[in-house]
């Protein structure tokens with residue numbers, strides 16, 4: 001078990017294991033008394049406690065709401081994509097033609113453009129589809 005947190009699916013109350021009511025093997029919500037307790041995690045971005053089903057991440061737990069909100073947040077995407085080969089490839093591809101600010105601007109535009117045509121996860125776009133992103137940028141800047 002990663003941590004000791006639980007959330008009540010019925011009333012939303014959060015608690016540590018020691019604060020849940022015990023009834024034999026069952027854990028009960030100390031607020032509403034139901035047994036719909038789920039393991040929970042703390043979102044690394046917003047700090048909210050959410051059910052483990054509502055968060056993603058290998059090294060980080062990030063809630064679905066934040067993933068949705070951060071799709072176009074370049075600072076955040078760059079941060080999570082740091083050290084990836086893709087980022088290096090992208091930057092060297094564009095470095096001699098554009099400033100960092102221009103590249104970030106273009107990537108943001110490309111992300112939004114891609115999301116309109118075909119909903120795309122920005123993190124996936126930046127970390128796994130480097131050539132695709134570079135091509136998109138190249139096409140856009142040549143029009």
Ligand SMILES: [Zn+2]
Pocket residue numbers: 008009010011012013029030031032033034
């Ligand atoms: Zn409850």
Ligand SMILES: [Zn+2]
Pocket residue numbers: 043044045046047048062063064065066
């Ligand atoms: Zn969050």
